[in-house]
Amino acid sequence: FLETKDGWGWMFPKFLNALFRGVGQVVFCNNPFTGLVILLALFWADLFVGLATTLAASTAIITAIIFRQDYAHINAGLTTYNAVLIGSVTSALWFPLYKIEINFLIWAFIVLGAALSVFVNTAMSNFLSSFKQPLPSLTFPFNIVALLLFTCLMPTPFPIVPNTSLNDTRTPGVAMELVARPVDPPMNNSLVRTTRGAEAADPTIVIPTDADIAKIYVPNDKDLHWGSTLLGMLLSMGQVYGVNNLIASMLMWMATLLYSPTLCMMSASGAILGTIFGLVFTEAGSYGAVYDGLWGFNGILSAAAIGGFFFAFTLHSFASALANVIFTVLIQHALAIAFGPLRLPFFTLPFVLSTFIFLQMSATGDNLVRVLNITSPE
Amino acid sequence: FLETKDGWGWMFPKFLNALFRGVGQVVFCNNPFTGLVILLALFWADLFVGLATTLAASTAIITAIIFRQDYAHINAGLTTYNAVLIGSVTSALWFPLYKIEINFLIWAFIVLGAALSVFVNTAMSNFLSSFKQPLPSLTFPFNIVALLLFTCLMPTPFPIVPNTSLNDTRTPGVAMELVARPVDPPMNNSLVRTTRGAEAADPTIVIPTDADIAKIYVPNDKDLHWGSTLLGMLLSMGQVYGVNNLIASMLMWMATLLYSPTLCMMSASGAILGTIFGLVFTEAGSYGAVYDGLWGFNGILSAAAIGGFFFAFTLHSFASALANVIFTVLIQHALAIAFGPLRLPFFTLPFVLSTFIFLQMSATGDNLVRVLNITSPE
Amino acid sequence: FLETKDGWGWMFPKFLNALFRGVGQVVFCNNPFTGLVILLALFWADLFVGLATTLAASTAIITAIIFRQDYAHINAGLTTYNAVLIGSVTSALWFPLYKIEINFLIWAFIVLGAALSVFVNTAMSNFLSSFKQPLPSLTFPFNIVALLLFTCLMPTPFPIVPNTSLNDTRTPGVAMELVARPVDPPMNNSLVRTTRGAEAADPTIVIPTDADIAKIYVPNDKDLHWGSTLLGMLLSMGQVYGVNNLIASMLMWMATLLYSPTLCMMSASGAILGTIFGLVFTEAGSYGAVYDGLWGFNGILSAAAIGGFFFAFTLHSFASALANVIFTVLIQHALAIAFGPLRLPFFTLPFVLSTFIFLQMSATGDNLVRVLNITSPE
Structure with missing residues (x-):
């Protein structure tokens, strides 16, 4: 019913609604309360993961509003669920995978990736809907952006000289x-x-x-x-x-x-x-x-x-x-x-x-x- | 003329018809006798290859019937020719390529791959026909499934430590x-x-x-x-x-x-x-x-x-x-x-x-x- | 205005027009004089690069005429700009990259690649225009053909035994x-x-x-x-x-x-x-x-x-x-x-x-x- 309301006073509830639905959409749950519980679970698992998820999702919502995406999509969390994953997965996997602390550069790229995921998501939705049997974009935009970020930011010596890093195995x-x-x-x-x-x-x-x-x-x-x-x-x-x-x-x-x-x-x-x-x-x-x-x-x-x-x-x-x-x-x-x-x-x-x-x-x-x-x- | 007949007595000839046409379709021959000759040639080349081909093609026909694919396509062998290749190519290349005998696991995966090729084939046909100039699926489904099977089943040490395997060259x-x-x-x-x-x-x-x-x-x-x-x-x-x-x-x-x-x-x-x-x-x-x-x-x-x-x-x-x-x-x-x-x-x-x-x-x-x-x- | 003229006398100006526009189209300039200046710049940078570009673009124009492509497209340089890049990029990058002189084989493949780029360009244009929001082919055909040529022609020992080539770094x-x-x-x-x-x-x-x-x-x-x-x-x-x-x-x-x-x-x-x-x-x-x-x-x-x-x-x-x-x-x-x-x-x-x-x-x-x-x- 939030869609009927307008004005600055409703901005923040609308924003939270879009945020929580975005978190829930990842597992196909278009419901703010389901999303809220999942977001709390992320905060419980790791404070930083929760923060990164919130940051990335907020960035995506703001980007979507600036570039005037469909409001119904923003409200349903359909423009943000890819950014949710950028935030949670990058922050959760980075240290275990590369044994490097998440520094300012990584945080900056989480924000950048979240913003880019909105562009990629719109593009993919348009593209995939042009087939005879239209396809949803699923989490494809997240995967594209995340692969790019991980490839670009991973410690560079590794892929070039695999032996030095694998010697201890x-x-x-x-x-x-x-x-x-x-x-x-x-x-x-x-x-x-x-x-x-x-x-x-x-x-x-x-x-x-x-x-x-x-x-x-x-x-x-x-x-x-x-x-x-x-x-x-x-x-x-x-x-x-x-x-x-x-x-x-x-x-x-x-x-x-x-x-x-x-x-x-x-x-x-x-x-x-x-x-x-x-x-x-x-x-x-x-x-x-x-x-x-x-x-x-x-x-x-x-x-x-x-x-x-x-x-x-x-x-x-x-x-x-x-x-x-x-x-x-x-x-x-x-x-x-x-x-x-x-x-x-x-x-x-x-x-x-x-x-x-x-x-x-x-x-x-x-x-x-x-x-x-x-x-x-x- | 087999399409006009119905009833259990005609099941087996219809099945053979679909099987042979599937073998022939690989080289663009929609004809049961051409397919029969080619299948016999496969048996002549290697008994196991012939058996694997028959097994894979039969699996595909049964899968297609269960999941109610278009009967005209099944009869023309268009749902099975990818499975034919899964059977013949996997059984023919496995030993020369990896120097490992084909064991029960490989046989199970030939059956599984043949069944999956029916799904992939239907999906690809639908997908590729949605362009302005519709494309046929060719043997693309076979290639997708075969690449997956070979990647998943190949002896695992190889791709990780290439040196040990290539040292003797x-x-x-x-x-x-x-x-x-x-x-x-x-x-x-x-x-x-x-x-x-x-x-x-x-x-x-x-x-x-x-x-x-x-x-x-x-x-x-x-x-x-x-x-x-x-x-x-x-x-x-x-x-x-x-x-x-x-x-x-x-x-x-x-x-x-x-x-x-x-x-x-x-x-x-x-x-x-x-x-x-x-x-x-x-x-x-x-x-x-x-x-x-x-x-x-x-x-x-x-x-x-x-x-x-x-x-x-x-x-x-x-x-x-x-x-x-x-x-x-x-x-x-x-x-x-x-x-x-x-x-x-x-x-x-x-x-x-x-x-x-x-x-x-x-x-x-x-x-x-x-x-x-x-x-x-x- | 060249399009209104016909006859053998106008063949050569038309040809030059298509050639120069093709050079310009790479940077989105559909204008023969811009293309001429750019081509002269290529000759200035390296005589061989200029020659290779002219050769490749001419091959593409001839191929397009033989296979009866749309004349409006040929005149606008839209069938040739990928060949322009095949010519200039291959001739410019080959020696610095592989430290091998450009021999007759490379020249032959520049001509072959230029001809193939016309086919790939037509195909890609048709393919990419079948989406709900049609896409232009950009320089995708050039990239496909160039990746193929470079992969096929690069000194073969390299990708197999990377150590020998990288030891001196x-x-x-x-x-x-x-x-x-x-x-x-x-x-x-x-x-x-x-x-x-x-x-x-x-x-x-x-x-x-x-x-x-x-x-x-x-x-x-x-x-x-x-x-x-x-x-x-x-x-x-x-x-x-x-x-x-x-x-x-x-x-x-x-x-x-x-x-x-x-x-x-x-x-x-x-x-x-x-x-x-x-x-x-x-x-x-x-x-x-x-x-x-x-x-x-x-x-x-x-x-x-x-x-x-x-x-x-x-x-x-x-x-x-x-x-x-x-x-x-x-x-x-x-x-x-x-x-x-x-x-x-x-x-x-x-x-x-x-x-x-x-x-x-x-x-x-x-x-x-x-x-x-x-x-x-x-």
Whole structure:
């Protein structure tokens, strides 16, 4: 109802509304309260991540207003959700990935990237809607801008002389692991995380986590812990925003559940199938990526997009959503190998590319109905 | 006439019809008997390749029926020809390329890839038809799925620590050769192949082959044998399906000749021009790729697509087809260099990319007429 | 008025008209006299570059006539400007980049590439015009063909065994520098260039140049010389055509100024902003790329395309043009890192990709008006 109001007094609530909806749109929740809960979860996971997200989203809203984008889109958060990811993912991944503190330059580029994402988003939306079966821009603008920023800002000696940086990795598998697990925090960080998780989660879940962390640093123990795998599925939701924190992930799951049980169910299916299928590509003894939820976060988005958001939920679209998750995992593994030597994360590119393909699909029997007036699937 | 029949009794013939047409569609032959001959040729070349092809094509047909694709397309083999290539090329190239036996995992992924190729094919067909000059999906879906499968399944240590795998190559040229010739069989395999060829082909052709094989392992002899080059042009047809076998190739040439002399003539032009132009990029003394037909198979497809299948055959379209072959060879060499360090084959990607460009071409003088109701060019 | 004339007597003037307009179209100047001045500037910079440009453009015109392209397009130089760049950039960059003399093979491939660029240009124009907001092909065809040619023809041992070629580079920064500065001439060549510049430019500009060259070979001096940076902005115009020559660049600036002051002003803005923003990515002490104008030439094209050529000049389009330059620089730096190990130059790909995105943009407030009937902006 905020749209009917006008005047300076309503500026700030409108601004917050656009901000929160932008945060929620990342997981297909066009609702300010869901967005607020998720933003709080980001602040809980890491104060800096929360701040960076707010800063980036605000920059995007201001840029969109200056360049006179469609107000309905701004209010629905559709011009800002890419900037939300620029803020959260860059601030969350930068230190674990490159072991360099986030300095002023990185902050400046988060603001710049957020502003540019608005341009790229408008362009991509126009471009992708010109096909016979129009495509949404998903998080493609975020991926384009984030790949550019990470490539431009990463420590430059690395991609040129890979040997010097990789010399300290004893086995080839470890080198790849470093890249395939962009969010893997350093040892002390991991302990902090576990302790935090222990405060809230019930002990039956926490105990395997401790064992898990011990295992990562004890290479001889090669068994897969199903408890940790389950935990990885839960953590997947947080990884959509780049954070590796159980409480934050649980809050996000609850927020999506309250917004739409169908979407939440599809997201959970995606997380479960993505994580299990990801095990196929995981060598024994290096389950860190599985436990951290890195195989599930693209699955969540892929399943939710096909299974409930863009297609009406039917048995047929459910099956297509699962096929989309499988294809997403294949793309993710291929990208992890391709981007590995460049030390670039794959972000949500697997989800975007796979879902583009599946959104183009159609069937003669009218089994897949594109939802044109997109609301909550219920 | 099978389309008029209905009922369970006709299921199996219909299935075989779709299967054989799918095999034929790869070389633009929409005819079950051509497809049957080509499938038999694949079985002759290698029993496993034939089985893998049949398995993959059957999986695709079943997937297409479950997801209710257009029956006319299924019957014409248009939903399955990408799966045919997944089956034949994966099974034919896996061992020579990675020196790893095809295990259960590879078989499972052939089935999975065949099923996924149906989704990708539908999506690509819809997507590519939304341009002002609609594009066919060619073998693009096969290339996407095959690149994903090969990247995901290749022995993982390789792309991370290239030095250990390349240490045993004495000269830089050899390392590249290994990759640029994905179908190059190991020594003993080559001998088997030659022996087999000797049983059927007349001696004038076989003698240069023996010399050729001797030459590969005698680095001082750097002359090009024109007999072997001619043989390479013949072998190109088999290489479309990934097999390196003279009898199989001869059978395929005959099958296309019977289906349509024009198409066969264009294919031959493509093989000849592609092989000759490929010599420009071949260093003296390393003619293995030329003799194996690796420079010709993309040329066959490029020439046939532009010169007879999608455009009506005229002098103008003939010239465009030759230009397409030239451009295909350039892309092939660039891809061989780009994919080299990754140890990925380039499949039929050169043909697809080049032909996409040439299909978008038009001329003011109505010299190029797109054949909309595609049948045999005669 | 040449279009009204017909007959053999008018063939040659028509041919020259198409040739000169093609040279001018690269910097958005559809005017034969501007093109003539630029071509003379290329001859002045390097006789071979001028000859190669003329040869390539003539090949393209003849190819276009044989394949019956639209005569209006040929006359306006729209079918030839990509061939112009193939000729000038290949001949200008080949020796500095690969330290190999341009031999007969390279000349043959310049002719071949020029002919192929006509096909690719027609195809791309058709393809890119099928979107809801039609896109021009810009210099995308040139980039495609040039990347293919350079990849196919570069000395082959290099991309396979990078160590042997890079062993002689003492510091990692230098290796990258070599690639990021494709036009960096060898020492003696630099001296020639400076001497030539000294003959004509006034001493206040030349003196910093000498200091600059001294600096490149004195690694301890890490200060940025603003005079040299200003010189770099001027040199940017020549770098559009691949040449690194002050007189040639000054002639080109004058030619565009006479054609359209608005376009020239936008180009200058692009050169200035591109060069300054490029400094962010330049390490202290390695300002060679800045001084040579390598950060400005994509900026010139990006600013001119958005700020005056495709959009009507307004404050809004001016701001978008500057954002486009920023995005272009980001893409350029990312491409320099990505193409670095392959020793490929990035050509004008940053301009093309960034401008594609910004041309797709629109705003609800009608602030960006696509100029449909493109003429000089005045």
